[in-house]
Amino acid sequence: MLHDPFGLRVLLHHEVYAAPNRFFAHFFLHEYFRHVPLWLQAFLSPINSVYVACALVKLAVHLLLVYGLAVAASNCSNVLNWRFLLAAVLTTPLLQASGYYGQMGIVDQSITYACFYALPMSLLLVFFLPFVRAALHGPPVRLSWPSYLALAALAVVLAFNGPTVAATALLVCSGSLPVAWHRRYAALPTAGALEPRAWRAFQEISPGLLWPFVWIIGLSLYSMYIGRNNSENLWATIPLAERYIRLAQGMVYQLVGSELVTGDYRLASRFGLPLLLGAVLLNAWLGRRWLPTPQRATVLSALKWLGVFALVYLLLLPLGGYRSYRAYVVRRDTILPITLGLVGLFTLSTYWLLVYLPPRGRLRYAGAVLVLLAVFTVADKHRISNTNAGERRLLSLLSQSEAPVVALPADCNLMDWQPLTDYRKSELNSRLFHHWRITKTRKLYYQR
Template sequence: MKIRLLLWGLILFVLLDLAFTFFQANQLPLEGDMVDIVLPGPMSQRVLQDPFGWTVLTRDSVYVAPNRFFAHAAMGGYFKTVPFALQRLMPPIASVYAACALFGVLVQGLLLYVLAVYTTGSYSLRRWQLWATAALLVPLFQLGGYNDQMGILDRAITYTFFYAFPMTLLLLLLLPFYLAARRGEPLRLSWPRRLALVALMVVLAFNGAIITGVVAVLFLGIGVHWMWRQWQAGARFGPGQWLERVRQLPGLPVALLGVFLALCLYSLYIGQNELEGAEHTMPLWQRYTRIPSGIFWLTRRPGLPVLLGATLLNGWLIRRWLPVSEESQLVRRVLLGLGLFSVVYVLLLPLGGYREYRPLIIRRDSIMPLLMGLMFLYGLSTLLLLRQLPRPHQRRYLAGVLVVSAFFMLSDQPLLTNNNDCERASLARLAASSEPVVRLGEGCTVAAWWKINDPQYSEYNARLLHYWGITKDKKRYYLQGW
């Protein structure tokens, strides 16, 4: 009976927090990239016409996002369908904001579930441990508090599509490999699941730079770890011995992950012809000198340091208070692996080029794999301590965990300062106007990164707003006084 009450209490807590995220995300304004991607505009048409970047190989073409077809296609498809479904329940303006918020909540919910499966080793939604992990992690999703330092969901919906969503799918793809290795069992997949995994690999390989970079570093680490283990076992690596060792590797996971690696390397290659990267250049040594400033910027507020400190404290408590077991050894391996991965990943970040909107190289979106890994390690170590700490220490530790959760929950304010109240009012004014060109107030941006000062710059915005049914006709607009 107590377990059942605990289970339903945890489920209710997680669902309420997801509803809270929807409430926050529904306040966010629209941003400038989504218009060109959804419509699509002139910048995004090329990648949709060339999904796998063949013209980069054949003609050395340079254009926007040559290796991000599926990110563009997914975002375009979503916003060409979901707002219209929501318009059965609400007005057109509200439907667009609700569609943005709904996608953020769906990504957060899926990521919570995937991280909980990584932590517990079970897919079952009936296990209280899975929901306990989700309850531990859900306060860490900051949209109104420490979003700039450790936010997984972005305040710009485009970045959620291009970063959090594909990273969540990558964790989902790697999950069966991880569980098989954790249990010490061979990978067993039916043919439909194998084909589904290969299809997901294709989608992820052409989803942007973050996936390909993570896969390259991760697989390099796996290869180095395998060689280290072989060396520890006394293996020799002459030509004949090397081939024999490779033949002993399990065929199915090596074949599947080999396909994924090949796709990602190809994607990395064609991604070098990204137009945005070619337009903004900075010497490599200068990019490296900005890394310390980026780290300082991320840690200048207490959000990320508190999470990192709590996780490291967990590692120390496990070493001090818990006996050596498979679970405690897993935490130590994950801690060591995440630390090494983080160092290599950060050192390789400057090689990805320079962007004016990411002047310090390191930003929470560029290090999202590290943030997700830290969340996983925090959940894994906390759940282990809650279950196995000696009773005299268990209550005090639980109190500490509750303090950490309360800290993040209280920091994540419900009402956002940079909200969409002004933009909603401007869209309502635009919809009510009978003029083909509408002069709006001076207050805020409207579906743009900057305040549009000339009607000609709102041409594609006007097309998308008309497509959504917000305006009856195509109405261009500009801001008064700009």
């Protein structure tokens, strides 16, 4: 995969191997963690440098998501402007790192998942940002040649960042272009033949919208095609009908509150996603009564299209294969595009209601919004059990040992999803620990 960025071996020779359409996700992870921890060691210990490198990626993704959503809602890119700050304040508590994380976590606690899901989704938000601003606030998109080239390059990176990003781009763009065409078609005079009118409507679609969307649609279709030869889809298989049954169960669990524990779900008192969905629907109802006509129409239209996107996305999700660690198909990572859509729509509708409501109603509404944001903030409190202290301790024991094969306690995982009981399976980790200068020589280890 790292030697064939665009999956040509799948296209030309029908080869099957891991992650053929995920080159840039693996490439970033590979290059970043080979170099950044070593640079940080100029002023940090080897062990600390690894965790700071992880934190920097997560912080950058978190800030990029808040920035993109706040700019889209406020139509202001000046981070010191009150409009931007208000939208950012509305967005920030919804990016849960602990409390409701099991339902609606966006930046994953696992650094690999954060790089494979939240990072490319934040870049997809950057790609869509000029189009979203135009759709919500106007005027139409007008791009310079450097902007065209930048979006074209970004589209290549996004399309080969895995099926979630490619599928999201494909659904959004392939749905937006027919809508844009139909609006132009309906606005044209009805006189004349059908075909010329249809062709004129196509010609009147803004080039700033048409060509970037056509480009990323083509790339995403190709990415999804070569993704069919992903060997990871062979790890565990169940019939397609059963996947849809599990999808329905998973959606119920997601809405009533659930947490993934040892490969299965157990019900928990988690109401983050229902709270967010309820707030969006309440905002739509209030906006229908109190927002000016343009803003009202925009909020209701955005809610409608987000619902259509969510329905189609969820129905297509089981076709992407089955993973045993996602027993019910849907999980916070697979529904990330829907979660981000809900967060963005909440921010937009709340922002406009705070701006346009009458003064007396605005104060009451602002108080209710503060209570809701306080609920999310308090729920997101740090849990003592959710730290890296155990893994740090194991790394410290490994670095201090003089034995070529080190026995470590099994009370915590070390750079893996489970304790390693076979020292031969620690070969790759031992090479990486040596590269990071955590160990002076390559040391194998096992846990007992």
